[in-house]
Amino acid sequence: MNSPIRYRQLIQLILAHLRQIIREPGVLFWGIIFPILMSLGLGFAFTKKADVYRDVAWVKEQPARADSSGSALEIFLKDHQIKRSSDKDGDICYRITLPDDKLGNTTYTVRVMEWKKAMVLLKRGNITIILDEKNGRLEYHFDPMNPDAQLIYLKLSGLFTNPALLQRPSNPDIRPMTITGTRYIDFLVPGLIAMGVMMSIMWGVSYEIIDNRAKKLLRRMVATPMKKSYYLIALITVRIGMNFIESGLLFLFTWIVFGIQVQGSVPALITIFMAGNIAFAGIAIFMSSHTAKTEIGNGLINLVSMPMMVLSGIFFSYHNFPEWSTSIIRAFPLTMLADGVRSVFIEGAGFTEIAIPSLIMAGTGTIFFIAGLKIFKWH
Amino acid sequence: MTIASPVIEVRNVFKSFKTVQAVRGIDLTIYPGQFVALLGPNGAGKTTLVEMIEGIQKPDRGEILILGKSWRGNEDELRKVIGLSLQETRFIDKLTVRETVKLFASFFDLDNSRIDEIINLVGLDEKRKSYVVNLSGGQRQRLALGIALLNEPVILLLDEPTTGLDPNARREIWSILQKLRERTQTSMILTTHYMEEAEKLCEQIVIIDQGQILKQGTLEELLSDENRDQTENPDRIPLKTLDDLFILLTGRSLHE
Numbered sequence: 356m357n358s359p360i361r362y363r364q365l366i367q368l369i370l371a372h373l374r375q376i377i378r379e380p381g382v383l384f385w386g387i388i389f390p391i392l393m394s395l396g397l398g399f400a401f402t403k404k405a406d407v408y409r410d411v412a413w414v415k416e417q418p419a420r421a422d423s424s425g426s427a428l429e430i431f432l433k434d435h436q437i438k439r440s441s442d443k444d445g446d447i448c449y450r451i452t453l454p455d456d457k458l459g460n461t462t463y464t465v466r467v468m469e470w471k472k473a474m475v476l477l478k479r480g481n482i483t484i485i486l487d488e489k490n491g492r493l494e495y496h497f498d499p500m501n502p503d504a505q506l507i508y509l510k511l512s513g514l515f516t517n518p519a520l521l522q523r524p525s526n527p528d529i530r531p532m533t534i535t536g537t538r539y540i541d542f543l544v545p546g547l548i549a550m551g552v553m554m555s556i557m558w559g560v561s562y563e564i565i566d567n568r569a570k571k572l573l574r575r576m577v578a579t580p581m582k583k584s585y586y587l588i589a590l591i592t593v594r595i596g597m598n599f600i601e602s603g604l605l606f607l608f609t610w611i612v613f614g615i616q617v618q619g620s621v622p623a624l625i626t627i628f629m630a631g632n633i634a635f636a637g638i639a640i641f642m643s644s645h646t647a648k649t650e651i652g653n654g655l656i657n658l659v660s661m662p663m664m665v666l667s668g669i670f671f672s673y674h675n676f677p678e679w680s681t682s683i684i685r686a687f688p689l690t691m692l693a694d695g696v697r698s699v700f701i702e703g704a705g706f707t708e709i710a711i712p713s714l715i716m717a718g719t720g721t722i723f724f725i726a727g728l729k730i731f732k733w734h
Numbered sequence: 735m736t737i738a739s740p741v742i743e744v745r746n747v748f749k750s751f752k753t754v755q756a757v758r759g760i761d762l763t764i765y766p767g768q769f770v771a772l773l774g775p776n777g778a779g780k781t782t783l784v785e786m787i788e789g790i791q792k793p794d795r796g797e798i799l800i801l802g803k804s805w806r807g808n809e810d811e812l813r814k815v816i817g818l819s820l821q822e823t824r825f826i827d828k829l830t831v832r833e834t835v836k837l838f839a840s841f842f843d844l845d846n847s848r849i850d851e852i853i854n855l856v857g858l859d860e861k862r863k864s865y866v867v868n869l870s871g872g873q874r875q876r877l878a879l880g881i882a883l884l885n886e887p888v889i890l891l892l893d894e895p896t897t898g899l900d901p902n903a904r905r906e907i908w909s910i911l912q913k914l915r916e917r918t919q920t921s922m923i924l925t926t927h928y929m930e931e932a933e934k935l936c937e938q939i940v941i942i943d944q945g946q947i948l949k950q951g952t953l954e955e956l957l958s959d960e961n962r963d964q965t966e967n968p969d970r971i972p973l974k975t976l977d978d979l980f981i982l983l984t985g986r987s988l989h990e
């Protein structure tokens with residue numbers, strides 16, 4: 356068949372997919388607003404110092420003798436004129452504030468209560484640590500695996516041995532690293548971009564195909580002279596185009612708000628971004644090649660995307676995972692894409708660094724695409 | 735006078751799914767300009783047969799020729815001359831009627847004038863800017879019919895084009911098809927559960943059940959055949975309608 360006809364098919368198919376996307380309000384939210392909100396929420400939570408408030412239970416020892424001068428903690432409170440007040444339950448409590456201009460102030464509300472009540476609050480997660488005294492000696496009860504409780508223990512015990520910490524206008528020990536590229540937000544944004552690509556292609560290509568098959572629309576379209584590959588090409592083209600726009604907007608936004616920068620080569624960034632899109636497009640075609648049940652599509656997408664979301668170092672680095680697992684994790688396409696984009700963003704990487712992962716991703720995508728087409732069910 | 739060669743030839747076709755034999759040895763020949771109704775209860779094999787003719791499903795055994803050609807190797811050519819509507823198709827929800835027709839028109843390389851002509855033909859002018867998702871059942875069926883007619887097909891295959899529609903909406907579709915019959919040489923196969931539809935639109939009626947053709951011919955032929963038998967068997971009440979015939983042949987009514 357002569358080509359102009361076929362181009363008209365392609366253009367109309369692209370228009371149809373595009374219209375469908377932009378007319379779906381969910382797309383705007385999940386594709387554009389949600390990643391921006393995520394970057395805002397996580398970016399501020401981890402970049403800005405924030406004041407911390409923690410409740411601590413104190414199970415007071417009954418004074419053995421009437422003339423008892425009180426426990427170590429009582430003496431500390433008295434010495435530093437920490438006033439007694441009452442908490443929201445009406446119990447006696449003391450508020451100790453550790454000032455810190457770098458980490459943010461921490462306020463501990465030491466609430467006096469019975470052991471039984473302390474246990475209830477601990478189980479509910481209201482408190483993570485219980486203080487009590489044996490013979491005037493302060494003891495800390497907490498789950499040693501709980502990092503929050505650990506921190507409270509370290510800070511409080513440090514304070515009791517060095518009360519000067521109560522009046523320290525400025526913390527001279529900490530030199531904050533706020534250079535672009537070293538903050539959490541710098542780590543996060545490339546991850547969000549990679550995740551956005553994966554999710555958008557999984558749902559926008561895989562689910563869309565399965566849904567069209569379930570609706571018998573696929574069958575209806577191939578019962579015309581439509582060129583089958585154009586249907587897939589149009590779907591993928593529109594998605595990749597949308598991904599450029601969505602990622603671009605996320606970058607623009609985080610550049611304005613957080614001053615995110617691309618330190619490496621922009622053409623290299625575009626290359627690895629495209630390669631990631633190709634990888635996921637191929638996988639998406641493969642995943643959607645057979646089933647006509649949207650429930651199965653749903654499950655398949657979650658099955659493939661969830662482990663990668665958790666393991667691929669989107670929100671936190673996978674380098675703390677056991678050695679044997681990191682080599683597997685590195686082989687995930689999402690890891691490759693996130694690491695690649697991140698290396699260009701914050702490590703200043705160029706073509707030499709991203710060439711191999713780009714080739715692997717493009718190759719993976721192509722293989723899955725071809726395999727998917729071989730078994731693709733049009734009817 | 736030469737007899738026109740058939741547009742559709744179905745020869746001894748079989749098709750099974752895992753546990754069901756959906757079509758069991760069907761022969762059917764359709765000539766240019768003929769309108770044929772496939773009449774049968776649920777599960778009779780109508781859709782399976784029609785989809786094999788459409789080249790969407792492959793027969794296990796037997797042969798199907800469209801304009802003297804088999805599907806294998808001639809798909810590109812045959813797709814251009816066939817118009818069809820499937821038993822249940824949903825188009826893209828958030829495209830307008832006109833955009834949907836335009837999309838399908840692009841598959842056949844048709845221009846805008848044909849798009850507007852079709853929308854007018856199926857009476858959707860007022861709905862051209864409505865999203866498909868907001869159409870009523872009848873309007874959706876008319877859209878599907880319009881798309882089936884886009885390429886001025888030589889062969890039109892409609893699978894239950896009026897099922898679920900109210901009598902008015904049904905009649906609107908009938909009148910579109912009747913006009914088509916008067917003005918063109920298009921051949922049509924239509925599947926239906928409605929006797930009235932078969933009687934009104936089609937000169938040939940094919941009654942099928944359990945994957946086989948029980949009887950075929952014009953309405954008069956079908957009824958008089960049975961009534962002739964009846965003269966030898968005078969206790970039987972004479973058949974007046976297709977419904978009666980159907981119950982006689984299958985032991986059950988069309989609408990169960």
Ligand SMILES: Nc1ncnc2c1ncn2[C@@H]1O[C@H](COP(=O)(O)OP(=O)(O)OP(=O)(O)O)[C@@H](O)[C@H]1O
Nearest residue numbers: 751752754756774775776777778779780781782783
């Ligand atoms: N894809 C399939 N897989 C398994 N069985 C099928 C499939 N398609 C049809 N069948 C079975 O084949 C038989 C014929 O089905 P078909 O759809 O052709 O009937 P029909 O005459 O069109 O019925 P209806 O009037 O309900 O549309 C039925 O028993 C049906 O269950």
Ligand SMILES: [Mg+2]
Nearest residue numbers: 780781782821
């Ligand atoms: Mg059917």
